[in-house]
Amino acid sequence: MTSDGIPILSTDGITKAFGGIRAVDRCSLAIQPGKITGLIGPNGAGKTTLFNLIAGLYAPDEGTITLRGERIDGRPPFEIVQKGVVKTFQIPREFRNLTVLENLMVAYPGHPGERPLSALIGWKRVWDREEEVRKKALDILSLVELDQLSDANASDLSGGQKKLLELARSLMVDPKVILLDEPLAGVNPTLTGKLLGIIEGLRDRKSTFFMIEHDMDVVMNRCDRVIAMHQGRPIAEGAPEEVRHNELVMEAYLGG
Amino acid sequence: MVEAVGIVADVASFGALVGIFAMLALALNLQWGKTGLFNAGIAAFWGLGAYTASMVVTNPVPTALARPGHWGIDQAAFPAVFGVSTSFTVAIILAAIAAGVLAFFIAIPTMRLRADYFAIATLGFAEIVMNVFVKNLPGITGGVEGIGGVPQPFEFGAEGWKTNLSYFLLVASVVVVLFFLLERLVRSPWGRVLQAVREDEDAAQALGKDTFSLKLQSFVLGAGIMGLSGAFFAFWLRGVSPPPNSFTAADTFAVWVIVIIGGSGNNRGVLAGAFVVPFLEYFSVRAKSWFDLQEPLASQIFYFRLIAIGVVLILLIMWRPQGIFPEPKHVAKRPRWVIGR
Ligand SMILES: Nc1ncnc2c1ncn2[C@@H]1O[C@H](COP(=O)(O)OP(=O)(O)OP(=O)(O)O)[C@@H](O)[C@H]1O
Ligand SMILES: [Mg+2]
Numbered sequence: 001m002t003s004d005g006i007p008i009l010s011t012d013g014i015t016k017a018f019g020g021i022r023a024v025d026r027c028s029l030a031i032q033p034g035k036i037t038g039l040i041g042p043n044g045a046g047k048t049t050l051f052n053l054i055a056g057l058y059a060p061d062e063g064t065i066t067l068r069g070e071r072i073d074g075r076p077p078f079e080i081v082q083k084g085v086v087k088t089f090q091i092p093r094e095f096r097n098l099t100v101l102e103n104l105m106v107a108y109p110g111h112p113g114e115r116p117l118s119a120l121i122g123w124k125r126v127w128d129r130e131e132e133v134r135k136k137a138l139d140i141l142s143l144v145e146l147d148q149l150s151d152a153n154a155s156d157l158s159g160g161q162k163k164l165l166e167l168a169r170s171l172m173v174d175p176k177v178i179l180l181d182e183p184l185a186g187v188n189p190t191l192t193g194k195l196l197g198i199i200e201g202l203r204d205r206k207s208t209f210f211m212i213e214h215d216m217d218v219v220m221n222r223c224d225r226v227i228a229m230h231q232g233r234p235i236a237e238g239a240p241e242e243v244r245h246n247e248l249v250m251e252a253y254l255g256g
Numbered sequence: 257m258v259e260a261v262g263i264v265a266d267v268a269s270f271g272a273l274v275g276i277f278a279m280l281a282l283a284l285n286l287q288w289g290k291t292g293l294f295n296a297g298i299a300a301f302w303g304l305g306a307y308t309a310s311m312v313v314t315n316p317v318p319t320a321l322a323r324p325g326h327w328g329i330d331q332a333a334f335p336a337v338f339g340v341s342t343s344f345t346v347a348i349i350l351a352a353i354a355a356g357v358l359a360f361f362i363a364i365p366t367m368r369l370r371a372d373y374f375a376i377a378t379l380g381f382a383e384i385v386m387n388v389f390v391k392n393l394p395g396i397t398g399g400v401e402g403i404g405g406v407p408q409p410f411e412f413g414a415e416g417w418k419t420n421l422s423y424f425l426l427v428a429s430v431v432v433v434l435f436f437l438l439e440r441l442v443r444s445p446w447g448r449v450l451q452a453v454r455e456d457e458d459a460a461q462a463l464g465k466d467t468f469s470l471k472l473q474s475f476v477l478g479a480g481i482m483g484l485s486g487a488f489f490a491f492w493l494r495g496v497s498p499p500p501n502s503f504t505a506a507d508t509f510a511v512w513v514i515v516i517i518g519g520s521g522n523n524r525g526v527l528a529g530a531f532v533v534p535f536l537e538y539f540s541v542r543a544k545s546w547f548d549l550q551e552p553l554a555s556q557i558f559y560f561r562l563i564a565i566g567v568v569l570i571l572l573i574m575w576r577p578q579g580i581f582p583e584p585k586h587v588a589k590r591p592r593w594v595i596g597r
Binding site for chain 2: 055057077078081082086087089093095096098099105106109113114115116120121122123124125127130133153169172173
């Protein structure tokens with residue numbers, strides 16, 4: 001497999017089985033920093049499971065995951081986020097009874113007011129930080145055009161709006177590596193273009209994206225590299241054009 | 257005059273019990289209402305607090321043939337401040353700490369369990385603590401006899417109404433202080449992240465929150481408040497006795513009813529709810545003499561409260577599942593006064 005430079009994130013032979021199904025099966029791959037890497041593959045290929053393994057929501061049965069030279073497999077999810085890797089959910093997992101704005105504010109990392117003692121005392125600096133967090137959240141909300149809904153309960157959003165919320169929430173973390181699980185599914189075409197613009201803008205400022213996407217137009221035109229997955233492991237990797245014409249990939253999609 | 261004094265004593269005693277249940281309900285509202293922790297072992301934290309406090313404010317009693325003894329502290333060791341023994345302050349603090357420590361050790365193995373298993377585990381622990389240990393440690397806990405002769409902070413001898421009234425005022429002020437402290441806590445970013453944990457723990461983890469530690473904080477703090485309530489209950493009752501007299505699953509259930517009726521997640525709501533259960537109890541005990549009831553109603557009216565609670569619960573769950581006072585929108589709110597620069 002081709003790779004250029006030192007990967008920021010890599011997996012080496014990781015496996016995750018659910019009962020008899022090896023959802024991810026001795027999977028080895030590497031993600032280059034500052035790029036948008038697309039992850040494609042038929043339904044059930046193991047893409048979401050792979051993301052869950054990287055994000056620490058599952059521990060791999062075997063194999064290792066490395067972030068900038070450091071092993072992160074088996075670490076709890078919150079530590080992995082603190083190391084700069086954040087993941088969005090394919091099916092949005094909004095905090096239903098928090099408002100849209102609160103959904104973003106709660107995602108802010110290391111808020112001093114999230115320690116009970118400082119919250120109880122009510123330091124001024126805690127509440128000043130809260131103001132900064134609010135501003136940051138409002139900025140991100142206007143970026144994804146949810147600012148009009150900042151006061152709505154998250155449970156009242158439409159399906160597409162929840163996808164936007166999911167993306168916006170992950171941006172609150174200022175992640176270095178962002179795992180996006182079908183972030184554009186159900187989002188209208190105009191906004192899709194805008195979101196891809198945002199993602200490319202962040203990429204140009206050195207963020208790394210690993211994005212599951214079924215829309216081939218997006219994959220071909222917007223991803224720098226593409227990895228195709230089938231039955232739990234990568235079957236092709238490279239520039240979008242190469243992967244698109246790869247025989248194994250075509251077979252996988254035709255149900256071979 | 258005698259009549260009026262009797263009513264004051266009676267109502268003050270009832271009011272203190274309301275306050276004691278209000279503390280329990282505020283604590284459960286932190287654990288369940290805000291954090292989603294299904295604590296089914298309230299009775300154990302409450303009981304541990306009550307026993308701890310009782311041992312601090314009584315002299316040790318050696319086991320005798322007639323009666324199992326219990327631990328205690330020589331009361332001469334505590335100086336009095338303004339005529340009130342400092343043993344009470346020590347007792348309240350130690351009761352809270354003891355219950356908090358018990359919660360910590362229960363939480364370590366059980367907190368990672370799913371909500372329903374966590375409920376069963378806390379219930380099991382509570383039964384073990386109260387029925388197996390507390391009841392079977394004569395010489396330490398007084399065994400099946402419990403601990404008697406627990407004093408109250410303010411004693412007015414023959415003027416019982418003064419004793420009851422001052423005790424009620426003490427309990428009420430503790431409830432008010434607790435209410436404001438807890439409001440400040442849950443209306444902070446900490447309260448907001450607890451609510452996020454309650455609504456979707458996986459999502460909170462995926463956003464970098466140490467949900468185990470957050471749940472632990474909420475559980476231990478809530479249990480500490482339950483222990484505190486236990487201390488006030490022991491003073492109120494002037495003693496403690498083990499299940500089936502006190503600290504049973506029925507007490508745990510009563511606190512749950514209060515929180516569900518008042519409005520889970522709303523501290524004002526659970527304060528209102530705290531009147532319901534003690535009131536029904538009080539009413540069902542007194543109804544006999546108030547209404548001059550005849551048999552068989554006279555002896556059975558006591559059970560009326562159980563039916564009433566059941567009916568209220570069913571109606572509420574059908575028509576207003578969020579409780580009388582729903583959870584307020586907008587979690588964190590800058591308090592009126594902040595400290596520092
Ligand atoms: N928690 C789970 N328990 C049992 N089986 C699971 C679980 N999660 C995934 N699987 C199985 O693992 C396989 C891979 O699922 P995964 O969700 O990773 O696929 P995917 O590539 O994301 O598919 P899609 O494109 O449809 O989202 C599927 O066969 C699925 O049924
Ligand atoms: Mg998927």
